[in-house]
Amino acid sequence: xxxxxxxxPSLSVQEGRISILNCDYxxxxxxxxxxxxxxxxxxxxFLISISSIKDKNEDGRFTVFLNKSxxxxxxxxxxSQPGDSAVYFCAxxxxxxxxxxxxxxxxxxxx
Amino acid sequence: xxxxxxxxxxxxxxRGQQVTLSCSPISGHRSVSWYQQTPGQGLQFLFxxxxxxxxxxxxxxxxxxxxxxxxxxxxxxxxxxxxxxSALYLCASSLGPESPGGYTFGSGTRLTVV
Numbered sequence: 001x002x003x004x005x006x007x008x009p010s011l012s013v014q015e016g017r018i019s020i021l022n023c024d025y026x027x028x029x030x031x032x033x034x035x036x037x038x039x040x041x042x043x044x045x046f047l048i049s050i051s052s053i054k055d056k057n058e059d060g061r062f063t064v065f066l067n068k069s070x071x072x073x074x075x076x077x078x079x080s081q082p083g084d085s086a087v088y089f090c091a092x093x094x095x096x097x098x099x100x101x102x103x104x105x106x107x108x109x110x111x
Numbered sequence: 112x113x114x115x116x117x118x119x120x121x122x123x124x125x126r127g128q129q130v131t132l133s134c135s136p137i138s139g140h141r142s143v144s145w146y147q148q149t150p151g152q153g154l155q156f157l158f159x160x161x162x163x164x165x166x167x168x169x170x171x172x173x174x175x176x177x178x179x180x181x182x183x184x185x186x187x188x189x190x191x192x193x194x195x196x197s198a199l200y201l202c203a204s205s206l207g208p209e210s211p212g213g214y215t216f217g218s219g220t221r222l223t224v225v
Contacts, residue, residue: 006153036216043115043201043216044154089154097207098167099144099214103153 003027004092006102014110019077021105023090026071030100032093035064035075037086038104044089048075080109113138115204115217123223129190132220136183136204142166143185144214145177148199157200160185161207189222197224 005024013019021035031052036044050057050064050073057064063076077084087104094100116135124130136143144167145157156169160179177187183204189196199221203214 009151041218043203043218045216046214091154096167097142098156098159099203100156101146101154103151 002103004090004100004102006088006090006105008105009103010106010108012108012110013080015082016079019075019080019084019107019109021075021077021088021090021107023073023075023102024071025073025092027092027094028068028071029095030092031095033064033066033073034091034093034099035062036089036091036101037084038089039086047088077107080107082109082111085109115202115215117200117202117217117220119220120218121221121223123225124192126192126194126224128192129188130192130222131186131188132200132202132222134185134187134202134204134217136185136202137215140204140206140215141183142205142207142214143179143183144203144205145185145187146201146203147171148201148219149197154201157187192224194224197222 003026034049035047037047038044048062066073089101089104091099091101118133142161144159146154159167163179174190179185199219201219203216205214
């Protein structure tokens, strides 16, 4: 029972263009959504989050959008840089505080 | 401030053996969670400890167990290892279960079962 899904295993974009990573969830009780970035041989690092009462949160080149009616969130990276190449995980926080992660999307930004 | 420390970084074990992994959280963090990462499966939740008590448990067999000590350090144990247990095991700490902003992860322990 995958409550958080990232249906695109990989994404490739050109440097300078927009990267859009998508995530769907099934549980309307999640109260917080987060994005993590992971490089090989390192643990995931926190990128940006959004509360379920908001629909947008922006931090520099990173913006997260939440569409509660569609149970969908997305991460926009503008402009994309080669250093953004990594695996991106979305996560949702349950009412017990547990973080449930998606399968991850590998982003490749080509110079 | 030191980050989350996981030891060892790499481990090779034989089927049937047991293994213990260690996690030292960020100083002051009292919540520790464990995740298993395998290709295509993302991060699968194992369990979460807060103040030495297990608060949440994922859908893993009883061969996977854990504990937390009074200094918040945590260990996870896997008994009767199987080839499918080969994975990256990640530990994450936070101030508490309700702390916003999620967790801080360690670099993980790469377990290979042969």
